Amino acid sequence: MKIVMSSGHGLKIRGARGNPVPPQLDEVDQARRLTNRVAELMRETGIECVVYHDDVSTTQSANLEWIVSHHNNTDTHHDYDLSFHFNAYDGKAHGTEVLWKSQEDLAAEVSLAIADAGDFINRGAKYRSDLKFLNSTREKAILIETCFCDHTSDSENFTANFEAIAYAITDIFAVEADLQPPEAPAGSPEAPIGTLFYATGKCSHFGGELDEGVSPDEGLAFIYSYNDAPHLFTEDQPAGTTGLARRLNAEQVFYVACRWDYSVTPKDMLADPSRLALVRAKGKEFYAWPSDWGPHEQETGRAADLSPALMRALGVKTDDIVEVIYPAPRE
Numbered sequence: 001m002k003i004v005m006s007s008g009h010g011l012k013i014r015g016a017r018g019n020p021v022p023p024q025l026d027e028v029d030q031a032r033r034l035t036n037r038v039a040e041l042m043r044e045t046g047i048e049c050v051v052y053h054d055d056v057s058t059t060q061s062a063n064l065e066w067i068v069s070h071h072n073n074t075d076t077h078h079d080y081d082l083s084f085h086f087n088a089y090d091g092k093a094h095g096t097e098v099l100w101k102s103q104e105d106l107a108a109e110v111s112l113a114i115a116d117a118g119d120f121i122n123r124g125a126k127y128r129s130d131l132k133f134l135n136s137t138r139e140k141a142i143l144i145e146t147c148f149c150d151h152t153s154d155s156e157n158f159t160a161n162f163e164a165i166a167y168a169i170t171d172i173f174a175v176e177a178d179l180q181p182p183e184a185p186a187g188s189p190e191a192p193i194g195t196l197f198y199a200t201g202k203c204s205h206f207g208g209e210l211d212e213g214v215s216p217d218e219g220l221a222f223i224y225s226y227n228d229a230p231h232l233f234t235e236d237q238p239a240g241t242t243g244l245a246r247r248l249n250a251e252q253v254f255y256v257a258c259r260w261d262y263s264v265t266p267k268d269m270l271a272d273p274s275r276l277a278l279v280r281a282k283g284k285e286f287y288a289w290p291s292d293w294g295p296h297e298q299e300t301g302r303a304a305d306l307s308p309a310l311m312r313a314l315g316v317k318t319d320d321i322v323e324v325i326y327p328a329p330r331e
Contacts, residue, residue, distance in 0.1 A: 001177040002048040002078040004071050004139070005039060007031035008085035010054030013063045016088030018150040020263050022197055025149035025158065027086040033201070034146060034166060035084045036301055041170040046179045050074050068136045080173070081141040083133050086149040094151040095121030099143040101134040107142045109172055117168035118161045120147050120154060144169075159198050163321075196265050197326040199258050201303025202319045203281075204295065205311055206257060208250025209238040216241040221293035222267035231273060232291055248291065254279075254310040257292035258303065258324055265326060278328035279306065281314040281321065287328055 008031050009015035015031070018024020032053050039049040052070045057063035071081045087093070096115040100107035107125035115122035128134060134141050146165070147154035158165065167184040174181040206214065223229045223244060232255060233247045241247065248255065256277050260270055269275060270290040279288050288310055295302045304324050306314075316322060 001080075001173065001179075002050070002076070003042065003080045003082060003173065004050045004052070004074050004078050005035050005082040005084065006052040006054075006067050006071065007035045008083055008143075010057045010063045010066070012056070012058050013054070013060055016086060016149050018088070018152075018155055020261060022155070022261055022264060023152055023159070024155040025086060027088070027149050030086060030146075030149065030158070031084045033301075034162070037162070037166040038084075038169050041166055041182050042173060044182050045170060045174045045177075047170075047173055047177055048078075050078070064132045068132060071137045071139075078139055081133075081137040081139045083141070083143040085143060085145050086147060087145040088148055088150040091150050094148045094154045095123040096147055097123035097126050097145045099126050099128045099131060099134065099145065101127065101129055101131070101141070103140050103142050106140070106172075110142060110144060110169060113168040113172055114144070114146060114165055117164040118147060119157045156198075159200070162200060192325060192329045194327075194329065195325055197258065197260055197277075198324070199303040200323040201321060202301055203304045203306055203311070203316060203322040204300070204302050204318045205250075205308045206294075206305040207245050207248035207255070207291070207307060209234070209241070209246055211246065211250065214243070214245040216243060216246060218243040218245040220244045220291060222271050223291065228271065229273060229289070229291075232289060245292070248307065250307045251309055253307055254286055254288040254313065255291035255307045256288040256310065256324060257290070257294045257305040258326075259295070260290065260293055260326070270326075275326075276328045277324055277326040279304070279310060279314065280323040280325070281316045284314050286310060286313055290326065 009028050015027030017026045039051045042049045054066045057066045096111050098107040098111040104125050111124050147158050171181040234249045276287040295305050
């Protein structure tokens, strides 16, 4: 089986967006994230996948033409065309629906699977004859409206159940292809009550004297001098550097960088050493200080950068899955 899938809208022609984000969602960012994860799981299963994200179009019509042409110009025959989107309406509408023109049964099956996995209302399969993606792609096609990105409960459920949703979509196509679906990890992470920022996804490391991925003079997003947060840094500035990123005490201190939303977690809050994040992976969890803003999930596919010391403590390596909760729940 071969499937071609794409995320809705594009880097320069954005889709819907909740307010505030987080806890609500940005359609383009999360559609890319979900498309990439489903493709990863399908490839693990043995399904061939081609993924497209539009980084070039600047108008809606150009974006639709770009997506359809890439689906139709894929080198070889494929079995399905999938498009991943997020709905938005009035902040009150919620649930999952899957749009179809010729694939009603598949749309209904996918909608039910996502709703069950994500704890959404199942709005079901919806016939649409006015959508270019469904009208113009050559193979069997559906357009997935995962949930409503401007509905807080939907958005929180998507964040908490992201992995379960990706596995549920994969399972449908694995069964049709007579392949063994990947085994989902036991349980789904949940953001505790009171969480202002929550992320789960791949991780990498950053900071410290040995990190040549940052320039010698690179600073940090919300910590501006050694005296602002001496607990994060080595006592001496590493030779040949002037920036705080290379001065981070990467081998001894637990710190984390994510794409925080400053309208929800302001810079002065993140810089407050009394407010830590909780980072979880592989059945372990540790407190960590927020230290910077990043990584760029659209470019790297990662949700968090950690200190090498924290990665060792968690037992993770680059591109393993971690969970970040901020502020850390209080006992």
